[in-house]
Amino acid sequence: MSANSPNYLKRKHNMTRQLIDLSMPVHEGMITFPRVQGPKITMLESWKEFADNIGAGKYGEDHLTAHYVVSHSDHAGTHVDAVKHMRGPDAPGPEGIPLEYCYSDGVVLDFRHLEKGAGITVEDIISALKKIKYTLKERDIVLIQTGASAYNDEPRYLTDHVGMTAEATRWLIARGVRMMGCDAPTFDPPVWAMFKREEFWLAHKVMQEDDYWHLENMVNLDQLPSHGFTLSVFPVAWQGTTGAPVRAVGIIDG
Incomplete structure (x- = not known):
């Protein structure tokens, strides 16, 4: 059956796909294997701090993009x-x-x-x-x-x-x-x-x-x-x- 045929397209449209998340959520305090350090999540700059620190604050911007620093072991979580x-x-x-x-x-x-x-x-x-x-x-x-x-x-x-x-x-x-x-x-x-x-x-x-x-x-x-x-x-x-x-x-x- 051609990929461009009406029957193929109809069958493709009717297919349902289910995605199952198999990954453990990563957060501070999560259980890790003995001697494996758990993650540390720290906000480096808030939305307003980023706007001010990059110089956009003086143009009236007070809510740009926050970002975090994440310390994460190579054997923590999934x-x-x-x-x-x-x-x-x-x-x-x-x-x-x-x-x-x-x-x-x-x-x-x-x-x-x-x-x-x-x-x-x-x-x-x-x-x-x-x-x-x-x-x-x-x-x-x-x-x-x-x-x-x-x-x-x-x-x-x-x-x-x-x-x-x-x-x-x-x-x-x-x-x-x-x-x-x-x-x-x-x-x-x-x-x-x-x-x-x-x-x-x-x-x-x-x-x-x-x-x-x-x-x-x-x-x-x-x-x-x-x-x-x-x-x-x-x-x-x-x-x-x-x-x-x-x-x-x-x-x-x-």
Whole structure:
């Protein structure tokens, strides 16, 4: 069917598109992972101060443009971890993440039934895929639903969630999945569970050998279908950092 045909245009006009915001609001006092500094937001100049300071006040302008200074960690709020996060200073940061991996088909795997602190295994991943009757393909973006985002303004956000194992992460990579994400403060199990097992950030450490990236602190995964939607997860092109903020959006075409 031609893109200029009346039937095509009518069908296009009748399509509905729903955009789901998957990003945590950024504000002072928000919960962040231990040792990650929360944002500081300071007004540099008010609307009138800008008008006066730029010299327009003497011409009667008293309301131009206010602006703020924002101090924001590369791992606060919804963000993506670059391989530099685990490999070291010479590895690519967020500016090196290929854009084709940041816009692709999305898949949500639900692990809210697992015990808090559990590590998601390969068997768990396979079972979750069978439940939704989905076969992974290259460049799918896989989202891990832990349920923690329902209380991301409470202290238990840092303790009551599950996380990925290294084996499960490598299993996804072997099937062409390079971008992953979760609605928890870390892609791994919570800190207390890692200390209990004396195994630390094993899913993160997969980055030391494999090119893959994961998003953390996502929200609203329960508003997405299990598959059949598109994800836009482009990071800010910060240079020299180990991660960057992302405005993650799920796109559902009707």
